[in-house]
Amino acid sequence: MRLTDVLISIVIPAYNYAKTLPRAVNSVLAQLGDAQAELLVIDDGSTDATPQVLEQLLTEHAGCFRALRKPNGGLSSVRNRGIEEARGHYLIFLDADDEMAPGALAALTRHISSNPDSRLIIGGHWSVFDDGRRVQHAVKPLPATPRQRVRGYLLDKTVSLSNGACAMHREVFAPGNYPEHLRNVEDIPVFAQVLARFPCTVLDQPLALIYKHGDSMRHDLKQSLAAGVGMVDEVFSSARMPRELQDLRQAFLAQRCLSLFRDCYSAGDYVNAKAFYVRAVRADLRSLTRWSYTRKAIRLLFK
Known part of the structure; x- marks a missing residue:
């Protein structure tokens, strides 16, 4: 496919997610025919069976998606590589332990057709918990101005964004890609710059099933402390804000x-x-x- 033939690229970063990767991949492949879309899986130097699982998926679905492997560099490095390798105008970053909601690509295609200037499309999502419970999170209307959107996202917590449940045009990465020196909070500088600088719309439909894991708190704390308050400098760098x-x-x-x-x-x-x-x-x-x-x-x- 030529670049202009691909409207949406779904990028799945994979690091040691051999058990859940097939679920994520299949959730996308099931609806590729509903849109001008492609799937790209990037293995970030996994040390478990992810390479073997990915090879098996490539064999089972020959010619249906692309995959590549890189040395381990963290989630930001995978997403930045995805920006380079993806051929679509819009990108969705779907975690390897999540799923794309049924009908998401068709709904996004219709929305983009009706809102061609939108550079960030925010949808709803389902949270799926370890005990099997599912909670739907509907998308809220966006504030009208960039200041209100940024304040709502960073301070008031009235604007919520989740990877997998939003699509971003590749133009939004011009001010800056994902900061590779930050872990666990790498999304915040990117989402903030998009809300501050680009037209945004909402799509009132769940786009992803996001799986919540109760055992991740200690890991998240370690990563948060490593990022510290340096994340503030990144968010408010002159290039981004x-x-x-x-x-x-x-x-x-x-x-x-x-x-x-x-x-x-x-x-x-x-x-x-x-x-x-x-x-x-x-x-x-x-x-x-x-x-x-x-x-x-x-x-x-x-x-």
Whole structure:
């Protein structure tokens, strides 16, 4: 297919997901015929049976999708490679342990036809839990202005985005790709720059089934601490965030510190928790009025 023939590229990053990769791949292949779309799977140097599983899938579905293997570099490096290798105008990054919802590609194709200027399409999704429960998350209307969208995403938490449940035009990566020095929070700088700089629309339909894993908290905390507050600098770099929105930086720094405070407090890391709370207050005194955090900070005095 020529570049202009491919409307949507679905990129599945795979690192040690041999057990769930077939589910993700098959959920996409089942609907490729409903759209001008392609599937690309990128193995990020897996050390389990992912290469063998991928080879088997390529044999079973010969000519239906592409795959490549690269040295391990982390999720950002896989997505950046996907941007380079994908031939579609729009990209969807679907995690290897998730699924594309039935009818997603057909719905996206219709939406793009009706909204050709949209550069970010946000859909709903299903959360699937370890006990089998499913909870549907409908997409909410987007605020009208870039400032309201960025504030809603970074500060007010009224704008929610999930990979697999959104499609991004390749133009949105011009200000910056996924930051490879950040782990666990690499999506936030990209989503923020898109909301700040490009036309966005919502599609009122579930686009993905996102599987929730209860055993990931400790791993997430380790990655979050590694990213620390450096993520704030990345989000508000001049290349990503327009000058007129830079005034949101201090409030977001405080929000990031409060988030790290909460995570450390829940994990029993009270030394780091205290440090992050103090930094949040220094960044924005209004942090003191966030009572759910302040109550925990007061309890630290007795620990």
